[in-house]
Amino acid sequence: MDKIRIAVIGAGGIAGAHLRAYSACAARCEIVGIADVIPAAAEAKVAQYGGRAFNDAETMLDTARPHAVSICTPPKFHLPAVKAAAARGISVLCEKPPARNLAETEAIVAAMQGALLQFAFCHRFHPPLKAAQALIQSGQLGKLAQIENRFAFRFSRAGKSWFTDAEISGGGILIDTLVHSIDIFRALTGGDEIESAQAQVSSALPIEVEDSASLLLKSRGGVIGTLNCSWVTPVSEAVLRIYGTEGQAIIDYNAAAGLRYKLADDADWTEQNFDEPDRFVAQADHFLRCIENGSAPLVRPEDGLAVMRIIETAYQSAGVLQ
Numbered sequence: 075m076d077k078i079r080i081a082v083i084g085a086g087g088i089a090g091a092h093l094r095a096y097s098a099c100a101a102r103c104e105i106v107g108i109a110d111v112i113p114a115a116a117e118a119k120v121a122q123y124g125g126r127a128f129n130d131a132e133t134m135l136d137t138a139r140p141h142a143v144s145i146c147t148p149p150k151f152h153l154p155a156v157k158a159a160a161a162r163g164i165s166v167l168c169e170k171p172p173a174r175n176l177a178e179t180e181a182i183v184a185a186m187q188g189a190l191l192q193f194a195f196c197h198r199f200h201p202p203l204k205a206a207q208a209l210i211q212s213g214q215l216g217k218l219a220q221i222e223n224r225f226a227f228r229f230s231r232a233g234k235s236w237f238t239d240a241e242i243s244g245g246g247i248l249i250d251t252l253v254h255s256i257d258i259f260r261a262l263t264g265g266d267e268i269e270s271a272q273a274q275v276s277s278a279l280p281i282e283v284e285d286s287a288s289l290l291l292k293s294r295g296g297v298i299g300t301l302n303c304s305w306v307t308p309v310s311e312a313v314l315r316i317y318g319t320e321g322q323a324i325i326d327y328n329a330a331a332g333l334r335y336k337l338a339d340d341a342d343w344t345e346q347n348f349d350e351p352d353r354f355v356a357q358a359d360h361f362l363r364c365i366e367n368g369s370a371p372l373v374r375p376e377d378g379l380a381v382m383r384i385i386e387t388a389y390q391s392a393g394v395l396q
């Protein structure tokens with residue numbers, strides 16, 4: 075197969091991670107176009123990663139003729155970008171959250187019926203998370219009981235960007251960041267159905283969306299998840315704790331060790347370190363492999379729908395949605 079022709083729509087922060095990842099796979103793909111409504115944003119990324127700059131996504135798709143596109147715009151623009159790709163038979167890697175709400179996510183999945191659609195839940199490709207999944211599947215942690223997760227930091231763009239404009243983002247930190255936590259919980263519990271989802275949200279900042287959120291989940295298999303996210307706490311934390319009847323595991327994204335675990339009879343913690351490609355490179359590599367082999371993506375369209383159903387239930391339980 076010739077090199078896969080790649081385009082990127084939206085040339086902001088996360089587009090840099092996609093472009094860096096495709097560059098790491100340069101033997102198999104070629105960046106042919108980068109589109110942004112701000113021409114200078116597209117041009118800056120082209121100067122760094124190559125391809126041709128466009129200020130209109132549809133013009134880019136017709137001119138640069140990519141096989142595949144990464145959609146890296148704010149959520150409001152995911153659906154129109156997906157529809158434009160779908161109409162041209164182009165494979166899609168779509169950033170999280172899938173869209174502003176469940177209805178738009180359903181429209182994305184319907185538009186891509188029969189074509190390759192991968193939602194960019196990048197933590198699925200985080201090497202320590204894959205190792206934790208293997209540890210759970212090996213049975214060494216026993217029966218899973220609880221999963222705790224906290225993603226928190228002081229977000230300088232809160233109150234100053236689309237991230238806190240609900241009309242563009244679909245909500246605050248719950249849909250923006252806790253969406254990752256829900257996907258991680260589902261991945262660790264094997265996609266088990268969620269029996270209950272209850273959220274609380276609040277805002278310390280004078281903004282229209284929540285800047286802190288907590289979600290209590292229970293899977294049908296009995297695993298309890300306590301997921302906490304905040305944009306207003308200054309000490310950056312990204313920690314996942316997995317508790318089973320025979321041991322526990324910790325992934326601290328800010329620590330030197332990738333994964334630490336301790337089993338019931340262990341005197342000490344075991345540390346596992348990883349020198350595999352990071353999650354963005356692994357995600358792009360997987361997307362390219364799905365195109366090359368015609369195989370189904372690890373993160374399936376149904377996963378995006380399932381996560382957005384939980385987001386909707388969470389917002390309803392918190393009184394944000396009817």
Ligand SMILES: NC(=O)c1ccc[n+]([C@@H]2O[C@H](COP(=O)([O-])OP(=O)(O)OC[C@H]3O[C@@H](n4cnc5c(N)ncnc54)[C@H](O)[C@@H]3O)[C@@H](O)[C@H]2O)c1
Pocket residue numbers: 083084085086087088089109110111112115131146147148149151169170171194196250
């Ligand atoms: N996977 C992750 O960990 C992660 C991290 C950050 C952001 N994201 C997601 O990536 C997406 C983008 O976030 P970001 O941080 O890069 O935002 P950003 O504001 O840095 O960049 C978005 C870019 O999209 C452009 N844009 C807006 N509308 C457009 C349109 N119709 N066509 C073309 N370009 C358009 C903007 O001009 C801007 O340059 C969001 O869905 C966000 O939630 C994911």
